[in-house]
Amino acid sequence: MSARLFVIPASHPAIAAQLMLEHKGIPFKRTDLLPVISKGALRAVGFPGTTVPALKIDGAKVQGSRQIARELERLRPEPPLFPADPQQRAAVEEAERFGDEQLQHPIRQILWWGMKRDKAPLRSYSEGAKIRLPIGLAMKTAAPIVALSAHFNEASDENARTSIEALPAMLDRVDELIAAGVLNGERLNAADFQIAPSIGLAMTLDDLRPAIEGRPAGELARRVVPDYPGKMPPILPAAWLEPLRQPTAS
Numbered sequence: 130m131s132a133r134l135f136v137i138p139a140s141h142p143a144i145a146a147q148l149m150l151e152h153k154g155i156p157f158k159r160t161d162l163l164p165v166i167s168k169g170a171l172r173a174v175g176f177p178g179t180t181v182p183a184l185k186i187d188g189a190k191v192q193g194s195r196q197i198a199r200e201l202e203r204l205r206p207e208p209p210l211f212p213a214d215p216q217q218r219a220a221v222e223e224a225e226r227f228g229d230e231q232l233q234h235p236i237r238q239i240l241w242w243g244m245k246r247d248k249a250p251l252r253s254y255s256e257g258a259k260i261r262l263p264i265g266l267a268m269k270t271a272a273p274i275v276a277l278s279a280h281f282n283e284a285s286d287e288n289a290r291t292s293i294e295a296l297p298a299m300l301d302r303v304d305e306l307i308a309a310g311v312l313n314g315e316r317l318n319a320a321d322f323q324i325a326p327s328i329g330l331a332m333t334l335d336d337l338r339p340a341i342e343g344r345p346a347g348e349l350a351r352r353v354v355p356d357y358p359g360k361m362p363p364i365l366p367a368a369w370l371e372p373l374r375q376p377t378a379s
């Protein structure tokens with residue numbers, strides 16, 4: 130089986146795809162792309178969409194973390210990413226959908242809002258990546274990449290603040306899924322691989338980590354993505370972080 134995964138370093142859905150390839154024991158090569166530039170690069174190699182993760186596998190092109198999960202399951206059923214029991218599978222698929230459609234984006238918006246304020250941490254998110262760009266040029270591209278990424282992800286003040294407000298309820302939901310045995314069971318599943326990188330990325334922000342690390346959600350991230358790349362020092366306005374200081378429902 131020949132596989133190449135196109136990623137943006139530290140992209141949470143791209144890490145999800147990488148973890149699922151590793152879970153299946155499928156060897157793969159990785160192409161690291163810079164944000165924004167990734168859009169044109171993916172089109173240039175024939176993908177219909179402009180986002181990572183994008184996977185070329187045995188000549189097929191698959192894009193999107195959930196699509197990749199299904200293609201990997203089809204190509205190599207063992208070890209499974211989804212439970213065989215239909216009810217359990219439905220619960221994992223629902224958790225996976227929540228991770229993809231509700232959890233991923235707010236964290237992306239908070240991150241790019243922070244980068245807009247201070248682009249210095251950008252480099253830490255590319256640690257270990259093979260970006261084929263001379264360092265001088267990479268430095269020059271950082272400012273437009275951050276500006277455009279913040280723009281594409283609509284990382285406005287209002288949206289970043291709304292995303293922070295939404296976090297406690299989403300963390301409660303992850304904790305509930307863990308308590309219900311849907312996540313963080315003996316065998317990791319597609320929803321674990323979908324959700325843990327989002328939590329792991331959130332924990333790279335010094336402002337968010339204290340509200341996550343002591344919870345079951347934080348434990349899940351430590352198990353699945355113990356070395357998540359990147360570190361963003363405190364940057365978010367204190368008033369915006371107030372919702373994270375409230376006691377949780379559970």
Ligand SMILES: N[C@@H](CCC(=O)N[C@@H](CS)C(=O)NCC(=O)O)C(=O)O
Nearest residue numbers: 140141142164165180181182193194
């Ligand atoms: N929900 C999609 C999200 C894909 C997505 O938006 N990926 C981001 C990186 S996290 C991307 O490629 N953005 C393009 C860019 O930054 O230029 C999935 O799970 O595959």
